[in-house]
Amino acid sequence: MENQETKESLQETLEQIIHLLDKQALVEDLVHHQEMPRRDLVESLVHKQHLAELQKKLDVLHPADVAYILEALPLERRLIVWDLVKAERDGEILLEVSDAVRQTLIAEMEPEELLAAAEQLDTDEIADLAPDLPKDVLQDVLDSLDSQNRARLQSALSYPENTVGALMDFDIVTIREDITLEVALRYLRRLGSLPDHTDKLFVVDRDDILRGMVSLKRIVVNDLDAKLSEILSDDVVLFHPEDDAGEAAKAFERYDLITAPVVDINNKLVGRITVDAVMDYIREESDADKFSMAGLREEEDFFASVWKSVQNRWAWLAINLITALVASRVIGMFEGSIEKIAALAALMPIVAGIGGNSGNQTITMIVRGLALGQISSTNMNSMIKKELGVAMLNGLVWGGVLGVIAYFLYHNYHLSLVMTAAMTLNLLLAAVMGVVIPIIMTRLGRDPATGSSVLITAMTDSGGFFIFLGLATFYLL
Amino acid sequence: MENQETKESLQETLEQIIHLLDKQALVEDLVHHQEMPRRDLVESLVHKQHLAELQKKLDVLHPADVAYILEALPLERRLIVWDLVKAERDGEILLEVSDAVRQTLIAEMEPEELLAAAEQLDTDEIADLAPDLPKDVLQDVLDSLDSQNRARLQSALSYPENTVGALMDFDIVTIREDITLEVALRYLRRLGSLPDHTDKLFVVDRDDILRGMVSLKRIVVNDLDAKLSEILSDDVVLFHPEDDAGEAAKAFERYDLITAPVVDINNKLVGRITVDAVMDYIREESDADKFSMAGLREEEDFFASVWKSVQNRWAWLAINLITALVASRVIGMFEGSIEKIAALAALMPIVAGIGGNSGNQTITMIVRGLALGQISSTNMNSMIKKELGVAMLNGLVWGGVLGVIAYFLYHNYHLSLVMTAAMTLNLLLAAVMGVVIPIIMTRLGRDPATGSSVLITAMTDSGGFFIFLGLATFYLL
Numbered sequence: 001m002e003n004q005e006t007k008e009s010l011q012e013t014l015e016q017i018i019h020l021l022d023k024q025a026l027v028e029d030l031v032h033h034q035e036m037p038r039r040d041l042v043e044s045l046v047h048k049q050h051l052a053e054l055q056k057k058l059d060v061l062h063p064a065d066v067a068y069i070l071e072a073l074p075l076e077r078r079l080i081v082w083d084l085v086k087a088e089r090d091g092e093i094l095l096e097v098s099d100a101v102r103q104t105l106i107a108e109m110e111p112e113e114l115l116a117a118a119e120q121l122d123t124d125e126i127a128d129l130a131p132d133l134p135k136d137v138l139q140d141v142l143d144s145l146d147s148q149n150r151a152r153l154q155s156a157l158s159y160p161e162n163t164v165g166a167l168m169d170f171d172i173v174t175i176r177e178d179i180t181l182e183v184a185l186r187y188l189r190r191l192g193s194l195p196d197h198t199d200k201l202f203v204v205d206r207d208d209i210l211r212g213m214v215s216l217k218r219i220v221v222n223d224l225d226a227k228l229s230e231i232l233s234d235d236v237v238l239f240h241p242e243d244d245a246g247e248a249a250k251a252f253e254r255y256d257l258i259t260a261p262v263v264d265i266n267n268k269l270v271g272r273i274t275v276d277a278v279m280d281y282i283r284e285e286s287d288a289d290k291f292s293m294a295g296l297r298e299e300e301d302f303f304a305s306v307w308k309s310v311q312n313r314w315a316w317l318a319i320n321l322i323t324a325l326v327a328s329r330v331i332g333m334f335e336g337s338i339e340k341i342a343a344l345a346a347l348m349p350i351v352a353g354i355g356g357n358s359g360n361q362t363i364t365m366i367v368r369g370l371a372l373g374q375i376s377s378t379n380m381n382s383m384i385k386k387e388l389g390v391a392m393l394n395g396l397v398w399g400g401v402l403g404v405i406a407y408f409l410y411h412n413y414h415l416s417l418v419m420t421a422a423m424t425l426n427l428l429l430a431a432v433m434g435v436v437i438p439i440i441m442t443r444l445g446r447d448p449a450t451g452s453s454v455l456i457t458a459m460t461d462s463g464g465f466f467i468f469l470g471l472a473t474f475y476l477l
Numbered sequence: 478m479e480n481q482e483t484k485e486s487l488q489e490t491l492e493q494i495i496h497l498l499d500k501q502a503l504v505e506d507l508v509h510h511q512e513m514p515r516r517d518l519v520e521s522l523v524h525k526q527h528l529a530e531l532q533k534k535l536d537v538l539h540p541a542d543v544a545y546i547l548e549a550l551p552l553e554r555r556l557i558v559w560d561l562v563k564a565e566r567d568g569e570i571l572l573e574v575s576d577a578v579r580q581t582l583i584a585e586m587e588p589e590e591l592l593a594a595a596e597q598l599d600t601d602e603i604a605d606l607a608p609d610l611p612k613d614v615l616q617d618v619l620d621s622l623d624s625q626n627r628a629r630l631q632s633a634l635s636y637p638e639n640t641v642g643a644l645m646d647f648d649i650v651t652i653r654e655d656i657t658l659e660v661a662l663r664y665l666r667r668l669g670s671l672p673d674h675t676d677k678l679f680v681v682d683r684d685d686i687l688r689g690m691v692s693l694k695r696i697v698v699n700d701l702d703a704k705l706s707e708i709l710s711d712d713v714v715l716f717h718p719e720d721d722a723g724e725a726a727k728a729f730e731r732y733d734l735i736t737a738p739v740v741d742i743n744n745k746l747v748g749r750i751t752v753d754a755v756m757d758y759i760r761e762e763s764d765a766d767k768f769s770m771a772g773l774r775e776e777e778d779f780f781a782s783v784w785k786s787v788q789n790r791w792a793w794l795a796i797n798l799i800t801a802l803v804a805s806r807v808i809g810m811f812e813g814s815i816e817k818i819a820a821l822a823a824l825m826p827i828v829a830g831i832g833g834n835s836g837n838q839t840i841t842m843i844v845r846g847l848a849l850g851q852i853s854s855t856n857m858n859s860m861i862k863k864e865l866g867v868a869m870l871n872g873l874v875w876g877g878v879l880g881v882i883a884y885f886l887y888h889n890y891h892l893s894l895v896m897t898a899a900m901t902l903n904l905l906l907a908a909v910m911g912v913v914i915p916i917i918m919t920r921l922g923r924d925p926a927t928g929s930s931v932l933i934t935a936m937t938d939s940g941g942f943f944i945f946l947g948l949a950t951f952y953l954l
Contacts, residue, residue, distance in 0.1 A: 011850055064731040072851035074859070185697060194694045196733065199676055216693040217671045220662060253760060254541040256673065256753040258735055275752050276733040282756070283730060286763040287845070293770070294841035295834055302846050306866035313838050313867070320834045321875060324827040325882065331826070332886070335819035342812035345822035349808070349829070349938070350801040357772055357797045361790050364771035368764070369779050373488055374549035382551070389783035390790070398798060405802065409809070461826070 010065055013057060014072055020057075021077050024050045055084045063089060067096035070105070074303040079108055090117035095125055100301035102132050115140050123149045124169040124271075127156035155241075155270075164248050165241030167281060168262045168271035171195030177203045177211050177232060182224040184214075197274040199258040203232050210261055210269045212236060238263055239273060245281055252278045292450050295320070316454070323458035327352070330462045334469035337477055343410045344472050347419060350402060351468045355426035355460030358394060362387050362434025363456050367448045370438055377439055384435045391431035395424030414476055422468035429463045430456065487542055490534060491549055497534075498554050501527045532561045540566060544573035547582070551780040556585055567594035572602055577778035579609050592617050600626045601646040601748075604633035632718075632747075641725050642718030644758060645739045645748035648672030651681045654688050654709060659701040661691075674751040676735040680709050687738055687746045689713060715740055716750060722758055729755045769927050772797070793931070800935035804829070807939045811946035814954055820887045821949050824896060827879060828945045832903035832937030835871060839864050839911025840933050844925045847915055854916055861912045868908035872901030891953055899945035906940045907933065 058066060058081065066085060070078050070093070082105055085093060090109075094102055094117060106114065114133060118126050118141045130138055130153075142150055152170055159165025173194060175184055184201070188194070200215040212232035222231050238261045239248050251257065252275060262271040291299060295316030300309060331338075331348070338345050366383065369375030375383060403420035407413065433456055438448035535543060535558065543562060547555050547570070559582055562570060567586075571579055571594060583591065591610060595603050595618045607615055607630075619627055629647055636642025650671060652661055661678070665671070677692040689709035699708050715738045716725050728734065729752060739748040768776060772793030777786060808815075808825070815822050843860065846852030852860060880897035884890065910933055915925035 014850075062732065068731075068849070068851070071849075188697045189700065192698055194698060197735065198694055199735070216697055217675055220665045220693055220696060221669055221671060223666065253753075253756055254545075255539065258674065258676070258752070275735070275756070276730075279730055279752070279756060279759070282759060282763075286759075286766075289763075289767070290841060290845075294837045296838055296841060300842055302842070302851060302860070303863075306863060306870060309863070309867045310870050313835070314871070316838075317831065317834060317871060317875060320831060321827070321879070324830040327830075328823045328827050331823040332820075335823060338822045339816060339819045342816045342822075343809075345815045345819075345825075346805045346808040346812060348822075349826060349942075350798070350805050352826070353801040353804075353938075354794065354797060357794060358790070360771045361773055361793070364767060364773060365777055365779070368767075372545070372548075373491075374545070374779060383779070386780075386783060386786070390786045393783060393787050394791070394794060398794060402798070461830075465826075 010068065013061065013065070014069055017054060017057060017069060017081065018073075018077075020050050020054050021073075021080065024080075051084060054081065058085055063092040064096045066093050067101075070097055071101050071302070075104060078104065078303070082108065087113065087116060088120060091120040091125070091129075094129055095121070098299055098301070099132070100299055100304065102129075104301060106132050106134075111137050111140070115144070119144060122169060122171070123152040124156055126153055127166070130157055159241055162245045163241060164239045164243040164245055164262055164273060167245050167248065167277045168239075168241065168273050169277070170271050171198070172261070172269060172272050173198055173201050174204045174208070174269065175201045175214070175228065176205070177227075177229040179228055180224065181219060181222055181226045181228065181231070184219065184228055185224070197259055197276060202261055202269055202272070203228060204269055208268045210236075210238065210263050210267055213261065236261060240264070241270060246285065248273060249278050249282050249285075289449060293453060295454075319454060323454065323461065326458065327461040327465055330465045331469065334465075334473055337469060337473045340477060341415070341472065343406075343412075343415065344469060347406060347415075348465055348468050351419070351422045351426050352461045352464035354398065354423060355430045355464045356457040358391065358427050359430030359434045359456040359460045360453055362390075362431055363438055363452050366435055366438045367452060370442050370448055375439075377443065380435060380439055384432060387431035387435055388428060391427040392424065395427040396420075399423030399427075412476075415472070418468070418471045418475055422464070422471050425467045425471075426460060426464040429467070430460045433459050487545065490538065490542070491546055494531060494534060494546060494558065495550075495554075497527050497531050498550075498557065501557075528561060531558070535561055536563065540569040541573045543570050544578075547574055548578050548779070552581060555581065555780070559585065564590065564593060565597060568597040568602070568606075571606055572598070575776055575778070576609070577776055577781065579606075581778060583609050583611075588614050588617070592621070596621060599646060599648070600630040601633055603630055604643070607634055636718055639722045640718060641716045641720040641722055641739055641750060644722050644725065644754045645716075645718065645750050646754070647748050648675070649738070649746060649749050650675055650678050651685070651746065652678045652691070652705065653682070654680045654704075654706040656705055657701065658696060658699055658703045658705065658708070661696065661705055662701070674736055674753060679738055679746055679749070680705060681746055685745050687713075687715065687740050687744055690738065713738060717741065718747060723762065725750060726755050726759050726762075766926060770930060772931075796931060800931065800938065803935065804938040804942055807942045808946065811942075811950055814946060814950045817954060818892070818949065820883075820889070820892065821946060824883060824892075825942055825945050828896070828899050828903050829938045829941035831875060831900060832907045832941045833934040835868065835904050836907030836911045836933040836937045837930055839867075839908055840915055840929050843912055843915045844929060847919050847925055852916075854920065857912060857916050861909060864908035864912055865905060868904040869901065872904040873897075876900030876904075889953075892949070895945070895948045895952055899941070899948050902944045902948075903937060903941040906944070907937045910936050 058069075061069070066089070070081060073081060078101070090113065094105060097105065109117070111134065114137045118129065118133070118137070121129070123145070126141060133141070142153065145153060156165065156168075173191070175187065179187075198216070200213045201219075202213055203211045205211055212234040213236050214228055214232045218231050237251055237255055237257060239251075241262055241264070248260075252260070252273075258275050260273050261269055262273060264270050287299060291297075295313065297312045297315060300312050304312070334344075366375060399420035399422075402423060403416035406419045407416040437455055438452050441448040441452065535546075538546070543566070547558060550558060555578070567590065571582060574582065586594070588611065591614045595606065595610070595614070598606070600622070603618060610618070619630065622630060633642065633645075650668070652664065656664075675693070677690045678696075679690055680688045682688055689711040690713050691705055691709045695708050714728055714732055714734060716728075718739055718741070725737075729737070729750075735752050737750050738746055739750060741747050764776060768774070772790065774789045774792060777789050781789070811821075843852060876897035876899075879900060880893035883896045884893040914932055915929050918925040918929065
């Protein structure tokens with residue numbers, strides 16, 4: 001699994017699989033044109049040979065790599081490949097694919113197949129799949145679990161998506177503090193293997209109350225007759241199931257954690273968080289940010305139908321349409337002025353556009369500062385002051401440049417002055433709004449990242465048109 | 478370090494520190510108005526008391542938390558706090574602060590202080606600081622190292638920023654394969670401690686050629702008389718220093734790694750990558766994406782001077798200005814039409830705006846698919862077909878809605894038709910460009926994420942104005 005080969009072979013594997021699927025499609029086409037019955041095709045040797053070759057390729061791939069292949073294939077071919085994947089790998093692969101693609105796979109599976117797939121997984125993994133499972137299958141899964149795991153699954157399902165409870169797993173290795181390292185090592189050898197990402201043991205008392213942790217690193221370097229109580233660290237970073245997942249992710253980054261315990265209100269150990277779950281969370285959040293900034297409701301299957309894509313995108317287009325209509329009505333108020341000086345129509349989008357761009361720069365800074373907790377309403381004033389300074393400087397410089405350009409185009413000295421003034425004023429508006437909008441959204445308890453950009457662009461568009469056309473109507477007419 | 482307390486206490490600590498700084502500023506103000514000489518102030522008891530209290534608070538904070546506090550303070554106060562930080566912690570804190578803030582701290586430090594700070598760090602950490610160090614300090618640091626570390630630092634400095642070489646560290650624990658577990662454990666106990674994030678030992682031969690790895694997990698569960706060669710895993714994911722850091726990060730996410738070896742072309746072990754370095758890299762990349770999408774050159778110190786901020790932002794504003802000027806000249810071509818029908822001026826920004834929004838949706842999808850390697854020029858045609866379908870549907874629906882609205886506003890049936898047609902055509906343009914622009918940029922070897930959004934907006938603006946005003950001139954006049 002050498003890296004450069006990993007990457008290339010994954011791309012190559014994808015290409016080889018597409019090639020095999022192409023060949024198979026060719027056979028099917030031939031059959032179709034000669035009107036050979038479909039069941040004969042399925043029986044045909046050539047067909048079988050391609051599928052066997054495909055299956056051989058898939059069997060050696062890591063589940064994450066199979067997921068990658070599935071995501072890269074159009075629906076029909078994706079399902080051919082999915083059929084070839086060994087049933088006992090279904091569960092782990094379903095965990096790895098994106099939400100949109102998972103839905104297309106699950107839609108094609110029989111309830112029994114889904115139940116079998118779920119039964120291969122840990123309870124925390126089943127909880128990740130649960131939103132996409134049909135209700136009756138989920139009930140069957142619950143029925144198939146023993147009481148401890150059923151209780152775990154039910155509690156995992158009860159936590160909202162962005163909490164530590166939704167991120168945690170139950171692969172915890174616990175140990176008592178009153179034993180020596182030698183006894184501990186004997187216990188571990190009896191276990192025979194440890195769960196993935198085990199970098200430490202959780203030291204608990206009789207009632208599962210967390211007393212501290214002992215890292216494997218300490219276990220292998222300390223003397224065998226040392227007591228666990230002597231080498232355990234009690235300054236552990238720990239979480240509660242209802243904690244915010246984003247804050248937990250920040251703690252993982254800040255303190256460079258690999259795993260961390262999750263405890264209930266009585267300090268009883270209930271699970272753990274691992275760095276791989278945190279990394280997936282960070283990636284998903286950052287993707288979700290990008291999607292929502294571009295006006296997509298969620299991640300889209302690249303091969304989704306036109307209709308599915310339209311559904312994913314229409315909401316933001318509708319919002320954009322409304323803000324555009326408002327801006328249009330602002331222009332409509334000044335139609336009389338535009339009839340007299342058509343140059344206004346040509347210049348006004350510049351004023352609005354630069355305002356939007358500058359406002360988005362400000363808002364990006366402020367949203368980040370708010371997310372880090374380094375900006376709050378207490379230093380709002382100093383932020384506004386600074387942004388006003390930047391806006392004033394930019395307005396005078398770029399507004400001045402534009403004034404000069406406008407003069408060369410229209411030879412109207414007053415028009416140039418209006419242009420410069422309007423640019424400056426709209427940039428000042430953008431600066432104030434860029435600071436105020438996200439801070440107010442935060443105070444209202446909303447995520448300042450979502451929609452801020454739409455809101456500021458709406459204001460700098462309508463505002464820019466109003467300022468420019470208003471000034472022009474006042475001075476030039 | 479309980480989490481909820483961690484978070485709150487960090488915010489609280491910040492507030493307490495600001496409060497202490499406020500009190501101190503008050504004292505200074507009083508002194509200033511009574512014109513007490515400054516050296517008396519420095520000697521004054523009250524002053525000293527505040528500073529001592531501050532220092533006590535800082536001493537118990539994790540370096541990452543001190544960095545957080547420094548980033549949240551305006552320059553003057555930041556430097557007061559920085560002076561209070563114990564000199565032996567300077568190095569690790571400099572590593573944690575953002576690039577912009579690091580520069581403000583380093584600018585205030587004497588060469589000797591910088592040299593002392595660097596000497597506390599590992600060579601890979603010095604390499605991270607190096608770009609911000611004055612040249613002569615860096616030379617002094619190099620001179621102060623032994624030959625092995627000097628060679629390491631020089632090689633680390635020689636790798637470009639986005640390579641595995643720039644991410645790797647040298648905290649590797651190596652071991653031979655021909656020994657038993659018991660001997661290995663004795664060796665580890667002699668070492669006494671292991672570097673952070675050690676989850677496995679690297680098994681090498683006499684020439685440091687990597688033979689495989691043994692995880693601590695396996696070490697603690699296997700029998701003492703087992704040979705390392707029996708329990709080592711040789712299907713290791715490994716990297717070369719010149720590999721792309723982004724690909725390495727994807728491999729860490731895909732295969733859930735904690736550490737991975739870095740080898741040279743002869744398979745000789747040269748370093749390792751740890752998951753915390755990867756996580757920092759992912760965070761930085763995602764932040765850099767957000768900044769460049771908003772038109773910021775890089776991360777900005779929240780308390781940067783107006784002048785610094787203007788420098789960080791001007792380039793994108795200038796590009797935006799040029800594209801806006803082009804769009805303006807397109808409108809200028811149709812000034813005659815606008816003079817006759819001023820309604821055109823009010824409606825045209827809607828056509829352009831919706832086109833830009835829709836184009837950005839498409840481009841976000843395609844850029845993501847390209848980054849994942851799931852979209853390539855081979856399936857460009859099927860992508861274009863799908864996006865054209867989405868655009869056609871959106872164009873007819875939203876264009877139709879707008880046509881109706883335009884009719885109610887202007888009672889001109891022809892104008893409504895032009896509106897609907899122009900919307901549809903501009904959405905089709907946005908669809909094609911949204912697919913083609915990022916694919917062409919990738920083929921030219923450029924990052925499709927940077928600037929794609931600006932480019933598509935420029936096209937849908939100018940294109941939208943041209944289509945709408947062109948159609949209107951042709952049909953209505």
